[in-house]
Amino acid sequence: MYFISAVLTILLLAGTHNSLEYSCSSESQECPAQPEFKYLFFDVSSQEGFNLRRDVYMRYAIMFAEMRKRNERMNWKLVLPPFYRLPHWRNENAFSEPIQWSKFFDIDSLKSYAPVVEVKDIFKETLPYIDIDRVYVLQNYENAFENGHFAEKWDVVGKCEYLSQSFWGYVTNTFETVCVKFQGKVSKLWELTSLHPYDKSVMIYHAEIPLHDLYGTKSYWDCRKSMKFNPALIEAAMEYTAKYFQCYVFQCDSYMSVHWRRGDYAHSRKNEVPSIKGTAKQIDTAVTKNKLKTRNVFVATDADAAEIRQLQKVLQELGYNAYFYLPRHTDITKFREGGIAIIEQIICSHSAYFIGSHESTFTYRIQEEREILGFNTSSTFNRFCPDKGRCEAPSVWKIIQ
């Protein structure tokens, strides 16, 4: 099978002269006819959750958008990696199909920022089989600070037989898999793809290793703004805020919200998260201190049912109405676990005041959304503290327009 695929790929490559880099200067009168597209795939370590994946997407989308601003690599497209059996989506295993980005995002809006494409649109005819010329498996250097400083660099380690058979449940036909030590900004990957200029589809695995080129800049926020959700999810969230909080505007003063990250954090970060009573107490303190005019608290959480009941009870004792998004079975089949979490994030984004969880990318995405919606920074960058001990102030990432 490997031999046949190698021969086929060589035959294919011999005939693809027009798949070299394509640049088209806006000053030149004539640009060549539309070339054949090249595809950059990327995938993230299977341990990582949905909201870190969104951040990794942004690194690659910005890398593409910046190239386009210079009219370079115009024939490259960025392939959106489907979501498949994410570690926190415990009920998803019942569904064996990889989930495309259009389930959660407005693809036209993503396309307005970067040249993205879904796997299902490239391999329409051949799924579940997908062809990838070369997979680069990125690895960290043993010592990131050799000679005392962090240098951007990469080194090809050599061929490796690592995870080349399957991505997102698809059967992958790969010509070669190469291990590469890498540290530095994501745009440095263009140097790597230039090694084999006739490759038409390249996969970067462990795509979370390269860093942002432009974190927190205007480009970052332009990209972030383009990550609009699928309208069905926005509608579900708006229905909820209308029904329970009689809110019909972007900035609602009829409820405050919290992201109460429990799940694995309740064990792995025991010293950083508050107890259930401590959580309720901190909500109460925030409401009093900020003179909020509401006693409605929306709680986005991955806590289990028993913890939810306990928090609800303690909040009630303090005089609060606690609200949770409790999906019906039909909602789960319609929106999937990823969509339910997004609905909760949207509800938090519109609340008068927000308290998040320390070092949670789920919380960061809510804070960004609130920046986009124009909330006052002080109502957004707040965090739960442990019951005892130090509590560093959360980082503030203000929007750049």
Ligand SMILES: Nc1nc2c(ncn2[C@@H]2O[C@H](COP(=O)(O)OP(=O)(O)O)[C@@H](O)[C@H]2O)c(=O)[nH]1
């Ligand atoms: N529905 C729901 N799911 C959550 C919530 N908090 C965490 N999760 C789930 O747990 C995952 C956490 O992984 P990730 O998105 O990487 O965020 P992080 O681990 O908090 O940085 C999310 O993607 C959700 O699937 C929540 O408030 N509501």
Ligand SMILES: [Mg+2]
């Ligand atoms: Mg995570």
